[in-house]
Amino acid sequence: MSRSTIDIVNRNLAKRYAKEKRFRLFGLVSILAGLAALCFLMVTIVSTGWGAFTQSYIQLTLDLDPEVLSISDPQDDDQWSYANYTGVIKKSLRERFPDVTSRRDKKRLYRIVSPGAGYQVNQLMQDRSLLGQTVTVWLPADDDVDSVIKGHIDRSLPENERRVSDKKLSLIDELVNSGQLKRKFNNIFFTAGDSSEPEQAGIKGAMLGSFFTLIVALLLSFPIGVAAAIYLEEFAPKNAWTDFIEVNINNLAAVPSIVFGLLGLAVFLNWFGLPRSVPLVGGIVLTLMTLPTIIISSRVALKSVPPSIREAALGLGASKMQTIFDHVLPLALPGMLTGGIIGMAQALGETAPLLMIGMVAFIVDIPGSFTDPATVLPVQIFLWSDSPERAFVERTSGAIMVLLMFLILMNSIAVLLRKRFERRW
Amino acid sequence: MPFNTLLTIFIVVIAFAFFAGQRRALKLKSDGSSLHSLPFYHGTWLIIVGVLPAIIILLVWSLLDSSVIRSVVLSELPASLMSVSAAEKNLLFSEIANLADGQTASPNADVLAPIADRYLLLQSMSGKLKLGLALIVSVIGFGLGWLRLKPDFRARNRFESTVKIILMSCASLAILTTVGIVFSVLFEAMRFFDSVSILEFIFGTHWSPQIAIREDQVGSSGAFGAVPLFVGTMLISAVAMIVAVPIGLMSAIYLSEYAGPKFRAYAKPLLEILAGVPTVVYGFFAAITVAPMLRDFGESIGMSVSSESALAAGLVMGVMIIPFVSSLSDDVINAVPQSLRDGSFGLGATHSETIRRVIIPAALPGIVGAILLAVSRAIGETMIVVMAAGLSANLTINPLETVTTVTVQIVTLLVGDQEFDSPKTLAAFALGLMLFVTTLCLNIVALYVVRKYREQYD
Numbered sequence: 030m031s032r033s034t035i036d037i038v039n040r041n042l043a044k045r046y047a048k049e050k051r052f053r054l055f056g057l058v059s060i061l062a063g064l065a066a067l068c069f070l071m072v073t074i075v076s077t078g079w080g081a082f083t084q085s086y087i088q089l090t091l092d093l094d095p096e097v098l099s100i101s102d103p104q105d106d107d108q109w110s111y112a113n114y115t116g117v118i119k120k121s122l123r124e125r126f127p128d129v130t131s132r133r134d135k136k137r138l139y140r141i142v143s144p145g146a147g148y149q150v151n152q153l154m155q156d157r158s159l160l161g162q163t164v165t166v167w168l169p170a171d172d173d174v175d176s177v178i179k180g181h182i183d184r185s186l187p188e189n190e191r192r193v194s195d196k197k198l199s200l201i202d203e204l205v206n207s208g209q210l211k212r213k214f215n216n217i218f219f220t221a222g223d224s225s226e227p228e229q230a231g232i233k234g235a236m237l238g239s240f241f242t243l244i245v246a247l248l249l250s251f252p253i254g255v256a257a258a259i260y261l262e263e264f265a266p267k268n269a270w271t272d273f274i275e276v277n278i279n280n281l282a283a284v285p286s287i288v289f290g291l292l293g294l295a296v297f298l299n300w301f302g303l304p305r306s307v308p309l310v311g312g313i314v315l316t317l318m319t320l321p322t323i324i325i326s327s328r329v330a331l332k333s334v335p336p337s338i339r340e341a342a343l344g345l346g347a348s349k350m351q352t353i354f355d356h357v358l359p360l361a362l363p364g365m366l367t368g369g370i371i372g373m374a375q376a377l378g379e380t381a382p383l384l385m386i387g388m389v390a391f392i393v394d395i396p397g398s399f400t401d402p403a404t405v406l407p408v409q410i411f412l413w414s415d416s417p418e419r420a421f422v423e424r425t426s427g428a429i430m431v432l433l434m435f436l437i438l439m440n441s442i443a444v445l446l447r448k449r450f451e452r453r454w
Numbered sequence: 455m456p457f458n459t460l461l462t463i464f465i466v467v468i469a470f471a472f473f474a475g476q477r478r479a480l481k482l483k484s485d486g487s488s489l490h491s492l493p494f495y496h497g498t499w500l501i502i503v504g505v506l507p508a509i510i511i512l513l514v515w516s517l518l519d520s521s522v523i524r525s526v527v528l529s530e531l532p533a534s535l536m537s538v539s540a541a542e543k544n545l546l547f548s549e550i551a552n553l554a555d556g557q558t559a560s561p562n563a564d565v566l567a568p569i570a571d572r573y574l575l576l577q578s579m580s581g582k583l584k585l586g587l588a589l590i591v592s593v594i595g596f597g598l599g600w601l602r603l604k605p606d607f608r609a610r611n612r613f614e615s616t617v618k619i620i621l622m623s624c625a626s627l628a629i630l631t632t633v634g635i636v637f638s639v640l641f642e643a644m645r646f647f648d649s650v651s652i653l654e655f656i657f658g659t660h661w662s663p664q665i666a667i668r669e670d671q672v673g674s675s676g677a678f679g680a681v682p683l684f685v686g687t688m689l690i691s692a693v694a695m696i697v698a699v700p701i702g703l704m705s706a707i708y709l710s711e712y713a714g715p716k717f718r719a720y721a722k723p724l725l726e727i728l729a730g731v732p733t734v735v736y737g738f739f740a741a742i743t744v745a746p747m748l749r750d751f752g753e754s755i756g757m758s759v760s761s762e763s764a765l766a767a768g769l770v771m772g773v774m775i776i777p778f779v780s781s782l783s784d785d786v787i788n789a790v791p792q793s794l795r796d797g798s799f800g801l802g803a804t805h806s807e808t809i810r811r812v813i814i815p816a817a818l819p820g821i822v823g824a825i826l827l828a829v830s831r832a833i834g835e836t837m838i839v840v841m842a843a844g845l846s847a848n849l850t851i852n853p854l855e856t857v858t859t860v861t862v863q864i865v866t867l868l869v870g871d872q873e874f875d876s877p878k879t880l881a882a883f884a885l886g887l888m889l890f891v892t893t894l895c896l897n898i899v900a901l902y903v904v905r906k907y908r909e910q911y912d
Contacts, residue, residue: 063777260624277628285893287864294868295638378735422742
């Protein structure tokens with residue numbers, strides 16, 4: 030007895046439908062897995078980085094006594110720059126806790142204020158009329174104290190397994206109870222350069238370094254990229270040279286970024302003798318790296334301008350150059366700008382090639398020009414991520430949050446620009 | 455001369471040349487003759503002949519003069535200092551530069567002082583010559599250009615052909631970059647292969663690039679067998695691809711075949727955020743979160759997982775590559791003509807059967823191309839492995855152990871102090887050469903496959 034086709038089909042149908050469902054579910058699970066990874070990444074970064082935006086400060090009454098500062102002659106600038114600013118803080122701490130007497134306990138007491146707090150006093154005393162007066166200031170606490178305040182240190186552990194001793198904890202508690210130890214907005218994080226003390230370390234230097242580097246990259250890569258795109262899209266004859274250019278651009282787009290770093294090191298630093306660690310060289314290297322992105326997106330923008338515009342201009346007697354620069358380019362510019370911003374966002378997040386040209390040094394000073402040694406935000410993140418202290422892990426995540434904010438901002442601008450100027454012909 | 459002054463001078467000179475040309479043309483016009491080009495182009499003509507050559511001279515001269523002066527100065531060193539190594543020459547040169555700067559604390563101050571003076575002299579001479587030459591060329595160009603300004607002068611055509619040349623040189627920069635990469639990496643790699651044989655480099659299984667500073671130290675030779683690095687790179691890339699290919703491909707299939715327009719509109723950009731996150735962030739995430747998590751998990755089930763395991767770096771790298779695979783595959787799947795789907799549905803196939811039996815085979819070359827591009831991405835990825843993978847060159851294929859990769863070694867060899875004649879530094883360029891050649895081959899094959907496939911359905 031021969032079965033009809035429909036029976037054969039029906040026999041397997043339930044199985045096939047189940048298979049269909051499983052396949053579809055697998056697809057959905059894949060997407061959700063990707064999104065879950067994204068979520069996990071963001072939640073981890075934000076939850077560890079959140080604390081970096083606040084910092085514990087200790088309120089101290091400083092007696093700016095010329096004797097303690099060892100300033101005998103207020104006219105002498107040298108004495109001002111070598112004055113004993115830390116001494117003032119120590120004295121104030123001793124007066125605040127008169128019952129701390131032994132050498133070891135005193136040492137421990139001094140360590141609750143950041144070892145770099147003398148710098149803050151120095152900054153404060155830029156106003157030289159304060160000499161001899163008494164001021165009340167908030168000074169950054171040491172990173173261990175900060176960890177206690179933020180609850181990163183488990184008080185229930187036995188004393189020898191804890192970073193902070195019982196005596197120090199009691200000092201901290203006393204200050205907290207008298208309202209002299211508080212978490213405040215972490216100004217230093219946004220106004221200081223790098224430092225080996227986490228509570229004194231900030232990202233301003235790295236942000237400015239990134240800024241200078243990106244300015245160089247933008248000023249070079251955007252005009253060059255647009256010019257290259259115009260040539261390839263509008264003028265290039267169909268010949269071997271043009272093909273060769275195109276193959277090169279496509280390949281450069283996929284060359285690992287670290288190879289551009291090797292190029293920068295060998296050509297710009299060793300051959301041309303440009304200085305190491307400066308935003309100028311970093312910008313040039315990033316230019317070479319982002320050029321393919323900008324060229325490709327600019328070509329797409331040029332392609333989307335309909336031929337009728339060109340024909341109309343040519344018909345009215347404009348030369349080819351006039352047609353392109355006066356009529357096609359203005360219409361393509363928003364699309365090119367979008368590509369340029371996306372290229373810059375890519376450059377902002379790039380780390381590896383900048384390591385090769387020495388933008389990885391420990392730089393405390395805040396760069397002021399294109400030729401000052403500087404580091405950039407992603408490299409700063411890389412540098413801090415090596416430090417085991419909890420406070421640096423927190424600051425690394427904080428710096429990542431700032432970096433991601435900038436990236437989100439740039440990409441949003443690109444999206445808005447595209448939405449605003451998008452035209453259907 | 456400070457940069458800002460130079461810039462101001464240029465702007466003034468350019469403005470002067472432009473207005474001079476334009477005024478001249480307007481004058482000719484008001485004299486009653488009809489011009490071939492608009493006065494604007496006469497202005498640009500004077501910029502082209504008057505300023506452009508000077509700018510080119512200044513740029514080329516500035517790029518070359520420091521290395522020329524350097525070699526002249528070094529060639530005039532006294533005989534007692536001539537026979538030192540290249541690294542010591544570098545030191546000597548920076549000493550000379552410091553002396554010229556006015557810092558006198560130098561061990562060889564008395565010997566080097568006359569050379570420092572010579573260096574200063576050369577520098578100021580070069581600066582004067584540069585400006586003088588630029589000025590002369592500028593004046594001559596301007597004068598000759600001025601003489602040519604006649605009513606029938608084709609200023610527009612001159613301007614347009616110059617612009618075209620500028621546009622073409624911008625486009626050719628891509629070639630220059632490639633040539634720059636090839637030569638910089640190749641030259642240094644050749645110097646490396648002078649001291650280490652190429653066979654030992656490619657087939658050797660022992661990697662320890664630390665070379666003793668003094669001759670008499672133990673283990674002074676260093677070993678440059680790169681096989682452990684290649685294996686490590688492939689191991690981490692393989693882990694990454696095992697994560698990225700199924701998830702990326704299935705995401706692309708779901709997005710292009712099943713998802714409604716609304717889901718697609720949200721899910722696709724969200725997924726692409728993964729591609730926009732800087733790699734240093736992934737590296738931090740892998741080192742601080744994923745690696746300890748894997749180690750603790752391994753401990754809890756009684757396996758020893760290294761805290762810098764290849765698995766952690768590979769997993770995170772895989773996550774980074776997901777959007778790369780998915781958006782490229784999305785493109786190729788969308789390029790499969792609807793008629794193929796309709797034909798398959800018409801024969802009674804379910805949606806998943808259509809996808810597996812018709813769409814994927816049809817899109818296979820494109821998908822293979824996408825995967826090859828993703829592999830080249832994974833091989834060249836640097837920051838994740840620098841931060842999350844280790845430094846010790848183990849020859850193993852166990853993903854729970856620590857391995858190191860080509861990119862990690864390039865970074866460790868080149869960050870910090872460099873001496874450009876030690877094999878240790880040059881080895882980084884040899885590794886860079888391998889990396890460049892490998893990714894180049896992968897890219898060329900992938901682009902060829904993708905292009906060939908696109909043509910098939912166009």
